Amino acid sequence: MSEQETRANPIAATVDFERDGLQHGFLRLPYSRDDSAWGAVMIPVTVAKNGKGPTVLLTGANHGDEYEGPVALMDLAASIDAASLTGRVIILPAMNFPAFRAATRTSPIDQGNLNRSFPGKPDGTVTQKIADYFQRTLLPLADVVLDIHSGGKTLEFVPFCCAHRLPDPAQEQACVAAMQAFNAPYSMMLLEIDSVGMYDTAAEAMGKVFISTELGGGGSTSARTVGVAKRGVRNLLVHAGVMQGELARKSSVMLDMPDGDCFSFSEQDGLIEPCVDLGEAVGKGDLIARIWPADRTGVKPVEVRARMSGLAAGRHFPGLVKTGDCISVLAVAA
Numbered sequence: 001m002s003e004q005e006t007r008a009n010p011i012a013a014t015v016d017f018e019r020d021g022l023q024h025g026f027l028r029l030p031y032s033r034d035d036s037a038w039g040a041v042m043i044p045v046t047v048a049k050n051g052k053g054p055t056v057l058l059t060g061a062n063h064g065d066e067y068e069g070p071v072a073l074m075d076l077a078a079s080i081d082a083a084s085l086t087g088r089v090i091i092l093p094a095m096n097f098p099a100f101r102a103a104t105r106t107s108p109i110d111q112g113n114l115n116r117s118f119p120g121k122p123d124g125t126v127t128q129k130i131a132d133y134f135q136r137t138l139l140p141l142a143d144v145v146l147d148i149h150s151g152g153k154t155l156e157f158v159p160f161c162c163a164h165r166l167p168d169p170a171q172e173q174a175c176v177a178a179m180q181a182f183n184a185p186y187s188m189m190l191l192e193i194d195s196v197g198m199y200d201t202a203a204e205a206m207g208k209v210f211i212s213t214e215l216g217g218g219g220s221t222s223a224r225t226v227g228v229a230k231r232g233v234r235n236l237l238v239h240a241g242v243m244q245g246e247l248a249r250k251s252s253v254m255l256d257m258p259d260g261d262c263f264s265f266s267e268q269d270g271l272i273e274p275c276v277d278l279g280e281a282v283g284k285g286d287l288i289a290r291i292w293p294a295d296r297t298g299v300k301p302v303e304v305r306a307r308m309s310g311l312a313a314g315r316h317f318p319g320l321v322k323t324g325d326c327i328s329v330l331a332v333a334a
């Protein structure tokens with residue numbers, strides 16, 4: 001073991017993960033600063049446990065400006081009946097709590113992107129300490145892991161639950177089954193732009209059944225997407241065998257992302273004009289967006305065309321775009 005692996009994480013949980021019943025508390029992470037010398041970051045956590053059985057670990061606000069997860073998980077924590085469970089549910093509606101309170105993707109304390117900080121460091125930044133606690137304390141407790149994402153302030157998606165292609169076919173199949181049980185309007189085999197440092201990758205490397213979502217975006221929620229999240233969480237608990245009941249089933253469109261042609265990135269700054277809306281079919285070579293110069297009139301826009309045929313699954317959200325921004329995500333029906 002390296003020195004890193006033997007060093008204790010400074011987070012102390014005010015709940016006992018092994019105790020039966022319902023507990024609401026915090027992960028208390030010491031954070032000494034100007035306005036609170038011996039202060040702490042207090043990450044809300046709920047544990048509901050009843051005897052032996054699988055453990056489901058549920059998280060929201062891994063990115064602080066994505067809200068379907070926090071809403072659905074606050075609702076679950078306030079209503080879950082521990083006595084009716086078989087096993088354990090661990091609920092963290094705001095995983096990167098400092099980012100959630102600041103309504104930003106990354107932490108205002110250290111600019112840490114929690115979903116690029118794994119495996120984390122027990123003696124690192126606040127964000128790295130949170131990642132290390134998940135890596136070495138919470139993930140090892142879990143059998144099934146759901147991390148609820150949305151587009152945040154800069155992206156918007158059709159509401160989908162997603163799994164990844166994995167080297168172990170049996171593990172991939174279990175993840176796909178969990179994704180189908182979540183039963184979002186779309187179910188996506190997601191291709192990541194860069195998977196290094198992600199919570200997803202950490203959970204999958206431990207052999208866990210891991211699924212994630214993208215349920216909307218723009219830095220807010222809708223009744224529809226919150227409903228998808230609530231139904232999906234409950235369905236997953238039933239699928240995992242922790243909660244009694246029937247799966248609530250609606251039709252779900254299976255999508256795949258075969259390669260990097262799914263993504264379009266802007267090569268200039270400007271004013272973006274979307275030419276297709278989310279959920280619409282796009283042919284290879286079709287116009288996806290036009291980018292107008294933001295600082296003068298009389299100049300033709302730059303045209304962005306689809307590099308493959310598919311369905312518009314994601315888009316840049318704000319009206320202004322910068323060089324390097326992801327403009328569009330296409331997926332194909334599987």
Ligand code: ZN
Nearest residue numbers: 063066149150
């Ligand atoms: Zn996210």
